[in-house]
Amino acid sequence: MKLKPAPELTVSGWLNTAEPTSLADLRGRIVLLEAFQMLCPGCVSHALPQARRVAEHFTAHGVAVIGLHSVFEHHQAQGSREALAAFLHEYRIAFPVAMDAAGDGGGLPRTMAAYAMQGTPTTILIDRQGRIRRHSFGAVTDLALGAAIGALLAEGDPGPAPDGSDPAMACTPEGCPAP
Amino acid sequence: MKLKPAPELTVSGWLNTAEPTSLADLRGRIVLLEAFQMLCPGCVSHALPQARRVAEHFTAHGVAVIGLHSVFEHHQAQGSREALAAFLHEYRIAFPVAMDAAGDGGGLPRTMAAYAMQGTPTTILIDRQGRIRRHSFGAVTDLALGAAIGALLAEGDPGPAPDGSDPAMACTPEGCPAP
Amino acid sequence: MKLKPAPELTVSGWLNTAEPTSLADLRGRIVLLEAFQMLCPGCVSHALPQARRVAEHFTAHGVAVIGLHSVFEHHQAQGSREALAAFLHEYRIAFPVAMDAAGDGGGLPRTMAAYAMQGTPTTILIDRQGRIRRHSFGAVTDLALGAAIGALLAEGDPGPAPDGSDPAMACTPEGCPAP
Amino acid sequence: MKLKPAPELTVSGWLNTAEPTSLADLRGRIVLLEAFQMLCPGCVSHALPQARRVAEHFTAHGVAVIGLHSVFEHHQAQGSREALAAFLHEYRIAFPVAMDAAGDGGGLPRTMAAYAMQGTPTTILIDRQGRIRRHSFGAVTDLALGAAIGALLAEGDPGPAPDGSDPAMACTPEGCPAP
Numbered sequence: 001m002k003l004k005p006a007p008e009l010t011v012s013g014w015l016n017t018a019e020p021t022s023l024a025d026l027r028g029r030i031v032l033l034e035a036f037q038m039l040c041p042g043c044v045s046h047a048l049p050q051a052r053r054v055a056e057h058f059t060a061h062g063v064a065v066i067g068l069h070s071v072f073e074h075h076q077a078q079g080s081r082e083a084l085a086a087f088l089h090e091y092r093i094a095f096p097v098a099m100d101a102a103g104d105g106g107g108l109p110r111t112m113a114a115y116a117m118q119g120t121p122t123t124i125l126i127d128r129q130g131r132i133r134r135h136s137f138g139a140v141t142d143l144a145l146g147a148a149i150g151a152l153l154a155e156g157d158p159g160p161a162p163d164g165s166d167p168a169m170a171c172t173p174e175g176c177p178a179p
Numbered sequence: 180m181k182l183k184p185a186p187e188l189t190v191s192g193w194l195n196t197a198e199p200t201s202l203a204d205l206r207g208r209i210v211l212l213e214a215f216q217m218l219c220p221g222c223v224s225h226a227l228p229q230a231r232r233v234a235e236h237f238t239a240h241g242v243a244v245i246g247l248h249s250v251f252e253h254h255q256a257q258g259s260r261e262a263l264a265a266f267l268h269e270y271r272i273a274f275p276v277a278m279d280a281a282g283d284g285g286g287l288p289r290t291m292a293a294y295a296m297q298g299t300p301t302t303i304l305i306d307r308q309g310r311i312r313r314h315s316f317g318a319v320t321d322l323a324l325g326a327a328i329g330a331l332l333a334e335g336d337p338g339p340a341p342d343g344s345d346p347a348m349a350c351t352p353e354g355c356p357a358p
Numbered sequence: 359m360k361l362k363p364a365p366e367l368t369v370s371g372w373l374n375t376a377e378p379t380s381l382a383d384l385r386g387r388i389v390l391l392e393a394f395q396m397l398c399p400g401c402v403s404h405a406l407p408q409a410r411r412v413a414e415h416f417t418a419h420g421v422a423v424i425g426l427h428s429v430f431e432h433h434q435a436q437g438s439r440e441a442l443a444a445f446l447h448e449y450r451i452a453f454p455v456a457m458d459a460a461g462d463g464g465g466l467p468r469t470m471a472a473y474a475m476q477g478t479p480t481t482i483l484i485d486r487q488g489r490i491r492r493h494s495f496g497a498v499t500d501l502a503l504g505a506a507i508g509a510l511l512a513e514g515d516p517g518p519a520p521d522g523s524d525p526a527m528a529c530t531p532e533g534c535p536a537p
Numbered sequence: 538m539k540l541k542p543a544p545e546l547t548v549s550g551w552l553n554t555a556e557p558t559s560l561a562d563l564r565g566r567i568v569l570l571e572a573f574q575m576l577c578p579g580c581v582s583h584a585l586p587q588a589r590r591v592a593e594h595f596t597a598h599g600v601a602v603i604g605l606h607s608v609f610e611h612h613q614a615q616g617s618r619e620a621l622a623a624f625l626h627e628y629r630i631a632f633p634v635a636m637d638a639a640g641d642g643g644g645l646p647r648t649m650a651a652y653a654m655q656g657t658p659t660t661i662l663i664d665r666q667g668r669i670r671r672h673s674f675g676a677v678t679d680l681a682l683g684a685a686i687g688a689l690l691a692e693g694d695p696g697p698a699p700d701g702s703d704p705a706m707a708c709t710p711e712g713c714p715a716p
Contacts, residue, residue: 039448044402057322074444083441086432090397143236146325147332154330218627223581253623262620265611269576415680501594504683505690512688 003131006031006124007114009068010101015085016067017096023130026064030152031126035068035100035112038078038087040120046139047121048093053142055095058149062128062156067097070112070120127152182310185210185303186293188247189280194264195246196275202309205243209331210305214247214279214291217257217266219299225318226300227272232321234274237328241307241335246276249291249299306331361489364389364482365472367426368459373443374425375454381488384422388510389484393426393458393470396436396445398478404497405479406451411500413453416507420486420514425455428470428478485510540668543568543661544651546605547638552622553604554633560667563601567689568663572605572637572649575615575624577657583676584658585630590679592632595686599665599693604634607649607657664689 006023014020023031034051036043048067055065071079078084081099088097100109107113115124118137125134125148134148185202193199202210213230215222227246234244250258257263260278267276279288286292294303297316304313304327313327364381372378381389392409394401406425413423429437436442439457446455458467465471473482476495483492483506492506543560551557560568571588573580585604592602608616615621618636625634637646644650652661655674662671662685671685 039444041449053320053322057320058326074440074448076438077441077444080434082432083435086397086435090432091399141232141236141325142321143232143325143328146320146322146327147237147329148325149322150326150329150331151333152329153326154333218623220628253619253627255617256620256623259613261611262614265576265614269611270578411678411680415678416684499590499594499683500679501590501683501686504678504680504685505595505687506683507680508684508687508689509691510687511684512691 003127003133006033006126006130006132007111009066009098010110010114011068011098012101013081013099015081015088015097015099016094021066021096023126026066026126027130028062028128030058030063030128030149031124032063032065032149033068033124033126034065035070035115035117035120035122035124037069037071037073037120038084039074042139043121044091047123048091050140050142050145051095051123052093054145054149058153061153063149063153065095067093067095068100068111069097070100070109070117070122072108072112072120125149125152128156182306182312185212185305185309185311186290188245188277189289189293190247190277191280192260192278194260194267194276194278195273200245200275202305205245205305206309207241207307209237209242209307209328210303211242211244211328212247212303212305213244214249214294214296214299214301214303216248216250216252216299217263218253221318222300223270226302227270229319229321229324230274230302231272233324233328237332240332242328242332244274246272246274247279247290248276249279249288249296249301251287251291251299304328304331307335361485361491364391364484364488364490365469367424367456368468368472369426369456370459371439371457373439373446373455373457374452379424379454381484384424384484385488386420386486388416388421388486388507389482390421390423390507391426391482391484392423393428393473393475393478393480393482395427395429395431395478396442397432400497401479402449405481406449408498408500408503409453409481410451412503412507416511419511421507421511423453425451425453426458426469427455428458428467428475428480430466430470430478483507483510486514540664540670543570543663543667543669544648546603546635547647547651548605548635549638550618550636552618552625552634552636553631558603558633560663563603563663564667565599565665567595567600567665567686568661569600569602569686570605570661570663571602572607572652572654572657572659572661574606574608574610574657575621576611579676580658581628584660585628587677587679587682588632588660589630591682591686595690598690600686600690602632604630604632605637605648606634607637607646607654607659609645609649609657662686662689665693 008023032051032054034047036047051065051067054063069084084099100111103109103113123136123140123145124132127133133152187202211230211233213226215226230244230246233242248263263278279290282288282292302315302319302324303311306312312331366381390409390412392405394405409423409425412421427442442457458469461467461471481494481498481503482490485491491510545560569588569591571584573584588602588604591600606621621636637648640646640650660673660677660682661669664670670689
């Protein structure tokens with residue numbers, strides 16, 4: 001099976017970041033791309049708090065968390081930059097959030113369409129080479145998402161040396177253990 | 180840093196398994212060893228349900244979950260095989276559980292002492308080569324435990340082939356994706 | 359201490375009801391008035407689900423649940439009828455919701471000001487005679503809110519008869535017990 | 538319908554209290570009688586934490602919380618005073634707990650039989666006159682239990698005076714409001 005390259009984000013703007021970013025800029029890092037809508041209950045109660053936990057736990061270990069506001073309904077209520085900014089402020093969401101660019105003729109937003117997402121929330125994991133490694137619609141457990149992130153983190157890790165020493169254990173997401 | 184070999188279990192009996200097992204028998208599998216006491220609230224509310232989730236999610240992917248009943252207090256209440264059997268029955272715990280052998284002169288149970296555990300719950304991850312890779316006293320988040328398991332699973336995984344294909348993705352803990 | 363009459367609602371519109379209502383119309387019923395904002399996290403995660411539980415449990419016993427959307431910030435994002443309608447639709451909120459009328463010169467919404475609310479969520483209980491019996495800013499436990507509602511329900515209840523029979527037990531919020 | 542008098546407790550001992558007590562001693566107070574077994578998961582995860590919340594919230598308002606350890610299975614594991622004492626210690630349960638007296642010939646414990654309980658947890662509310670007002674097997678919501686307690690508290694409450702003043706509001710379970 002071929003791994004698919006993650007399509008570049010097509011966005012109309014960014015919040016929570018001074019400079020626009022791109023997946024190309026993030027090459028070399030693992031990316032959690034969390035597509036949501038501010039009025040989607042499953043996003044608000046589950047996916048966004050989970051994305052925040054991932055950011056707290058893994059940012060220092062080379063994982064970038066990016067929100068993607070992919071509005072495909074209730075455009076008047078949630079389609080404006082002001083509405084999204086108010087939402088991010090009230091919910092204390094601090095990671096960068098991109099506004100997915102509107103589709104042609106009222107169709108799905110462009111990034112959402114490029115990834116063939118089925119709805120929100122959609123949780124996508126992209127590896128250090130920019131390839132899609134996980135793509136899930138709906139709720140994902142912390143155990144499953146943690147395992148997927150841990151597997152990607154381990155790929156960049158040379159693993160235990162033949163003598164049994166493990167340079168990777170010098171600094172794990174859980175801390176830097178004493179020898 | 181040298182990885183430490185996981186000391187063998189020293190136990191007085193087993194429940195939930197027809198045959199006694201050992202870490203030696205489990206070589207080649209990743210082992211989650213969950214040390215608990217049946218009257219330890221943090222074990223009952225957090226660590227044992229988490230161990231059950233790990234068993235449900237990862238048993239098919241080469242992870243063995245083993246409970247270790249390490250009684251170091253309230254021996255009269257929780258020290259008997261009958262008490263433990265009643266507890267496992269009522270809490271619907273189905274993975275194998277070993278009874279840690281009593282220490283000399285009322286000291287810590289033997290396996291608990293061999294691992295220098297600080298108390299219960301203690302969550303220990305052992306890799307396919309039988310080495311301790313994680314040792315935590317107290318509550319661990321699902322995200323952190325998932326990441327640690329995912330990293331160990333990935334070690335046995337050849338990783339993406341040079342042509343970009345990924346045989347490992349053919350079957351992940353989340354399922355076997357279509358090509 | 360004098361009980362204060364509950365000020366009448368001053369609103370710019372209603373949702374989830376074919377006809378506008380008023381506290382005067384609801385005299386004879388106990389009223390739970392839940393003031394919220396659609397972008398207030400404590401309202402979304404705690405107060406509105408609690409109001410829904412109250413509606414499910416007590417509507418048949420003479421308790422009316424009324425939402426009051428009292429927007430005092432982020433007017434552009436949450437000030438429109440369309441935004442509120444989208445929110446109520448997505449969150450499956452079915453009880454009637456009033457839009458608090460805008461205050462003069464950008465001040466607090468009128469009903470919010472009349473009740474001297476400190477913010478959202480604010481949970482107000484009004485008795486069958488239209489008097490304020492409980493006024494709380496922030497999270498209220500189900501146990502405390504249940505007790506307050508139960509006390510008001512009991513007021514309209516003649517209580518056990520002198521012979522020890524209890525006509526009220528013939529039908530309680532928990533059901534109609536067999537004799 | 539006649540209200541049934543609550544049968545007196547028939548117990549083999551007490552914990553968490555210097556002196557044995559009885560329902561007769563508690564006349565004039567509302568009593569929450571929580572029947573449980575230390576190895577009953579629904580008791581440990583739901584009913585006992587709820588009973589503790591009731592004790593914290595309502596003890597100052599004339600509600601007595603009494604645990605009743607009604608062992609009808611796993612006698613060897615949970616039948617001893619030592620096992621119960623260890624459990625109460627570990628779970629930080631501070632309200633008085635009675636040990637239900639063993640039934641004849643291995644039948645149900647005596648108090649459990651006298652109340653015709655179906656199992657554990659069973660939550661029973663007894664009014665100030667010693668009559669059963671609520672009897673529930675299984676999980677009860679905080680909202681429903683709160684309402685039942687609030688209704689009983691209100692019975693001893695003279696209610697609003699004809700001039701509209703409410704002496705009872707001077708001190709409610711939620712605090713003593715300023716005039």
